[in-house]
């Protein structure tokens with residue numbers, strides 16, 4: 001069956017332009033775009049189709065594009081990080097990178113004339129940004145300590161890579177999956193603490209035993225959007241590890257061919273599951289798979305509270321450790337990236353890992369090198385023991401670069417949290433997530449305290465404000481939080497957060 005749906009008269013504008021020309025088609029036109037420059041480009045190519053290559057036009061900074069990579073399980077080598085640092089360095093003060101809430105990297109300041117060269121350099125170190133935006137499958141997440149966690153159940157690194165390779169044709173681009181009804185998220189958890197937020201993915205694989213065999217129970221339909229947020233529900237299916245790719249492709253194919261395309265606010269996978277009913281949806285997936293699905297195992301193996309991996313931890317390999325560094329709101333500059341590449345080479349095994357909390361892990365550090373590692377100046381910037389509130393702070397991009405944003409997020413989040421850490425003693429980290437608009441990229445619904453950007457009226461003026469979410473639970477028995485307070489002006493927020501921290505999270509004013 002063709003992957004390009006025939007648009008009906010009522011089809012939305014996205015379906016129409018996708019049917020006119022596949023997003024991936026711009027790959028062949030990159031040299032031309034580089035020559036003519038961003039201003040002369042066709043508007044739909046520039047603002048939409050380029051996202052099929054992971055290149056995002058930023059209306060806030062016209063001419064300076066963002067590039068979103070694909071890093072399955074958030075793993076990047078030091079050689080790759082160095083190439084990315086060189087790319088960012090070229091743009092001076094405009095260049096930076098962000099670690100994303102999908103364990104990924106986004107580069108900023110990119111000029112279209114440099115993209116062909118950047119792609120060549122990325123390819124030389126095995127990196128791709130293909131199909132990372134618009135109606136494609138996003139970065140495949142997995143435990144950030146896969147393969148090194150002493151207590152892990154399944155090392156998911158190869159599985160995440162295999163799913164990505166199948167969907168993207170090994171990074172070259174795969175027309176079979178470039179016209180989904182909407183974006184699509186896949187997570188593969190092999191750990192005991194649900195470090196991937198399984199519950200907020202369109203497909204999540206969570207470890208489960210069936211008749212003594214270790215495989216995965218499958219959850220489907222989790223998503224956030226401005227209009228609706230849902231936790232994933234069980235598909236009532238269990239698969240062996242070697243069936244993960246096939247099942248992912250079968251679900252994607254059903255979604256591609258049957259998914260709802262009329263209204264983009266009602267196009268994510270859960271809307272199709274609602275439309276067909278779970279039983280019928282499951283039957284469609286079986287038909288696509290060509291074999292019946294095995295019913296879910298009675299229980300999964302997610303038994304732990306979620307870990308943040310910041311600090312020093314022994315690996316399953318004797319005498320080796322992984323060290324989690326806190327990266328304030330995930331923001332990196334070129335020198336930071338060079339420094340991370342260097343410490344991964346000097347102390348580790350040339351590997352850097354990223355977490356969905358927007359932090360970094362350097363694995364494979366021998367016991368004998370720990371003491372000297374701890375003297376590295378980079379740990380002054382990226383602490384292994386940050387203050388408890390800063391430690392668990394997550395923030396989406398916000399108004400600095402994102403045109404959907406209703407508020408500024410990253411800088412404001414850091415400013416407020418530093419003041420609160422100075423004023424309060426918190427016995428444990430409190431997960432505060434900021435997101436600049438209802439799209440919820442900063443996942444406020446999974447947080448202890450989630451702050452979702454909005455606009456409010458105060459003294460006759462429109463001002464930046466937040467809706468406050470609480471009650472999000474991660475790890476075992478994860479559950480989404482809900483909105484507790486609406487339209488809190490950002491300028492009035494700090495005392496309210498302070499009160500919430502004291503009343504609900506055992507914080508004490510310092511000096512008492």
Ligand code: SRM
Nearest residue numbers: 100101102104138223224225226396397401402439440441
């Ligand atoms: Fe997101 C759109 C940033 C994770 C839900 N997201 C956007 C855009 C591309 C909008 C735009 O074009 O400006 C943002 C780019 C801003 C920029 O310049 O950085 C953007 N999303 C991000 C990132 C960078 C936030 C971050 O600071 O970490 C995350 C990138 C992840 C990645 O590496 O691929 C990011 N976005 C998420 C998540 C969280 C997750 O996946 O766990 C969600 C909620 C989960 C979900 O998708 O179900 C999320 N982003 C959205 C939505 C709402 C989707 C919907 O169904 O309505 C949009 C808007 C859209 O797609 O129309 C959106």
Ligand code: SF4
Nearest residue numbers: 396402405436437441
């Ligand atoms: Fe932009 Fe809104 Fe996503 Fe933040 S939540 S990155 S403001 S789209």
